[in-house]
Amino acid sequence: MSEPLQLYSYWRSSAAYRVRIGLNLKGLAYDIVPVHLLHDGGQQHSAEYRGINPQQLVPVLGHGHRRLSQSLAILEYLDEMWPTPALLPSTARERQRVRALALLVACDIHPLNNLRVLQYFEQEWNVPQPERDEWVRHWIVEGLSAAEAMVADHPSTGTYCEGNTPGMADCCLVPQLYNARRFGVDMARFPALQRIEAACLELPEFDAARPERQPDAPEKAR
Amino acid sequence: MSEPLQLYSYWRSSAAYRVRIGLNLKGLAYDIVPVHLLHDGGQQHSAEYRGINPQQLVPVLGHGHRRLSQSLAILEYLDEMWPTPALLPSTARERQRVRALALLVACDIHPLNNLRVLQYFEQEWNVPQPERDEWVRHWIVEGLSAAEAMVADHPSTGTYCEGNTPGMADCCLVPQLYNARRFGVDMARFPALQRIEAACLELPEFDAARPERQPDAPEKAR
Numbered sequence: 001m002s003e004p005l006q007l008y009s010y011w012r013s014s015a016a017y018r019v020r021i022g023l024n025l026k027g028l029a030y031d032i033v034p035v036h037l038l039h040d041g042g043q044q045h046s047a048e049y050r051g052i053n054p055q056q057l058v059p060v061l062g063h064g065h066r067r068l069s070q071s072l073a074i075l076e077y078l079d080e081m082w083p084t085p086a087l088l089p090s091t092a093r094e095r096q097r098v099r100a101l102a103l104l105v106a107c108d109i110h111p112l113n114n115l116r117v118l119q120y121f122e123q124e125w126n127v128p129q130p131e132r133d134e135w136v137r138h139w140i141v142e143g144l145s146a147a148e149a150m151v152a153d154h155p156s157t158g159t160y161c162e163g164n165t166p167g168m169a170d171c172c173l174v175p176q177l178y179n180a181r182r183f184g185v186d187m188a189r190f191p192a193l194q195r196i197e198a199a200c201l202e203l204p205e206f207d208a209a210r211p212e213r214q215p216d217a218p219e220k221a222r
Numbered sequence: 223m224s225e226p227l228q229l230y231s232y233w234r235s236s237a238a239y240r241v242r243i244g245l246n247l248k249g250l251a252y253d254i255v256p257v258h259l260l261h262d263g264g265q266q267h268s269a270e271y272r273g274i275n276p277q278q279l280v281p282v283l284g285h286g287h288r289r290l291s292q293s294l295a296i297l298e299y300l301d302e303m304w305p306t307p308a309l310l311p312s313t314a315r316e317r318q319r320v321r322a323l324a325l326l327v328a329c330d331i332h333p334l335n336n337l338r339v340l341q342y343f344e345q346e347w348n349v350p351q352p353e354r355d356e357w358v359r360h361w362i363v364e365g366l367s368a369a370e371a372m373v374a375d376h377p378s379t380g381t382y383c384e385g386n387t388p389g390m391a392d393c394c395l396v397p398q399l400y401n402a403r404r405f406g407v408d409m410a411r412f413p414a415l416q417r418i419e420a421a422c423l424e425l426p427e428f429d430a431a432r433p434e435r436q437p438d439a440p441e442k443a444r
Contacts, residue, residue, distance in 0.1 A: 054371035055326060066315065070329070073321035080314040092302040093288065099295035104277060107292070107329045112339065120360070125349070138342070149276035 003064035005030035008052065010037045011214035011221070014110055014175035015071040016059035020214075021171045022075045024205035026082045033062070034216035037115055057116075072099075072106050075168050087168045098162045101147060101169035105176045109143035112136075113179065136183045144180065144190050147173070152192040159199045166200055174200050178211065225286035227252035230274065232259045233436035233443070236332055236397035237293040238281035242436075243393045244297045246427035248304045255284070256438035259337055279338075294321075294328050297390050309390045320384045323369060323391035327398045331365035334358075335401065358405045366402065366412050369395070374414040381421045388422055396422050400433065 007023065007030050009016040023030050035058050036043045043049060044056045053060045053069045061068045061077075068074050079087045088095045111117070113136045121127035121135070151157050161169035177197045180187065187194055200206045207213070212221045229245065229252050231238040245252050257280050258265045265271060266278045275282045275291045283290045283299075290296050301309045310317045333339070335358045343349035343357070373379050383391035399419045402409065409416055422428045429435070434443045 054368040055330065055365075056368075057330070068318050068322065070322040070325040072329075073318050073325055076321055077314055077318040080317065092299055095302065096290050096295050096299040099298055100290065100292035103292040103295055103328070106325070107294075107333050108277065108279070111329050111333050117334065120357070125347075125353070127347070131347070135342070143277075146276040146278075 004062075006033050006062035007031070008033045008035050008049075008058055008060040008062070009214070009216070010035055010058050011211045011217040013037065013058050014179050015057070015106070017175035017178070017209055017211060018071045018106075018171045019059045019061060019074050020209035021174065021206055022078050022087060022168075024209055025085060025087065025166060025171075026078055028078070028082065030061075032215055036216065072102055072168070072172075075102075075171060079168075085165065087171065089162050089165075089167065094156060094162055097150075097156060098167055098169045101150060101161055102172040104143055104147055104150075105172040109139055109176055110179075112139040113183075133183055137185050140176070140180045140183065140185050141189070144176070144185075144193060148190045148193055151196070157192070157196075160196055166203060166206070170196065170200050170206075173197065174206060226284075228255050228284035229253070230255045230257050230271075230280055230282040230284070231436070231438070232257055232280050233433045233439040235259065235280050236401050237279070237328070239397035239400070239431055239433060240293045240328075240393045241281045241283060241296050242431035243396065243428055244300050244309060244390075246431055247307060247309065247388060247393075248300055250300070250304065252283075254437055258438065294324055294390070294394075297324075297393060301390075307387065309393065311384050311387075311389065316378060316384055319372075319378060320389055320391045323372060323383055324394040326365055326369055326372075327394040331361055331398055332401075334361040335405075355405055359402075359407050362398070362402045362405065362407050363411070366398070366407075366415060370412045370415050373418070379414070379418075382418055388425065388428070392418065392422050392428075395419065396428060 005028055007019060009020065009032050035049060044058060050056055052067050055069060059071055061074045068077060075087055088098055118132055121132050151161060156162050158164040160166045161173060173193060174197055177193060211217060227250055229241060231242065231254050257271060266280060272278055274289050277291060281293055283296045290299060297309055310320055340354055343354050373383060378384050380386040382388045383395060395415060396419055399415060433439060
């Protein structure tokens with residue numbers, strides 16, 4: 001448990017952002033290993049990184065000699081290894097709801113809008129930038145509209161997605177709202193999600209995980 | 223715990239297929255509520271179904287008055303409510319690996335190739351069928367190549383993805399290989415995955431979950 005932690009991260013990756021929040025909420029110290037997704041033809045495609053993660057994606061968490069992939073599986077691992085404060089609530093039913101919200105973002109929004117997908121459209125199909133941006137916005141609006149319906153007026157919703165403790169769903173929601181703004185999505189449709197986001201970003205654990213606070217963020221983004 | 227279970231399912235949905243396997247492995251009885259993704263403009267878009275799942279996707283598990291979405295969150299719920307036989311192994315490190323394999327399929331392959339995405343390409347961008355099929359195969363090959371690397375020769379791999387007990391990763395892998403064949407992917411590149419698939423499909427719990435065994439499968443598919 002005292003083995004050092006390293007996070008292979010890219011400042012603007014929303015999957016890496018999730019894990020940074022989780023590590024911060026657990027109060028764990030970690031070193032950032034920057035993997036630049038655009039430089040050198042994408043450093044995630046290097047032979048060295050492929051040995052760390054055959055999927056050639058960030059994040060990866062290094063814990064001792066282990067190299068752990070998939071942001072949600074990493075958050076579950078953190079919660080099992082360092083149970084307090086918990087990222088998941090105490091009943092199976094509540095945990096199901098939190099995981100479903102997290103997966104809504106992690107399966108049904110983010111992978112559709114990932115860098116590699118947008119590169120495919122540009123390189124294979126010559127899809128112009130405005131149509132690529134429209135695609136991104138389409139899936140964000142689809143997903144966040146469902147999330148808004150699942151959160152607004154739900155009896156389990158509190159200051160955060162589930163009750164009054166920030167957890168796994170919040171770790172996914174906040175990075176996705178950052179992405180939504182980046183692509184110019186009209187945020188007025190998501191009042192409950194925005195209220196939760198604001199509460200999260202008041203916490204130092206979320207604030208320190210923001211893209212613009214990262215050591216590999218370019219000067220102009222800070 | 224004795225409340226009845228209903229699975230809102232579509233015979234060929236690979237996310238519903240995952241949950242059918244999980245329910246069968248747990249030995250739980252459940253009723254299938256068919257949701258036809260193509261009939262009536264997509265029954266998942268009806269007002270009634272939107273009330274059940276704002277995401278308008280299958281599967282949903284009904285358990286008493288609860289309606290649970292997201293296949294992996296449902297599998298976790300099954301594992302917590304009915305712990306034996308377990309879908310997840312006993313150590314945090316092994317669980318991380320199993321969840322990462324499951325998420326590799328559930329986040330980084332399947333959502334890219336889902337019906338709604340292919341409908342978007344056809345209806346919004348007029349992408350011809352051969353290019354849509356090529357897109358599907360591209361992400362399957364990307365994802366399964368990484369899964370093959372994570373499974374082949376790994377010390378934790380046994381008869382199944384993790385050891386000699388079928389679990390959550392197998393619940394995701396088998397439906398994804400079904401999809402891969404459907405789209406004509408060259409399977410020879412995935413010997414370890416195919417070996418695990420064959421072992422799984424020898425089990426009655428997997429066999430009964432196959433698309434062609436479902437009550438809503440068309441006659442010609444059986």
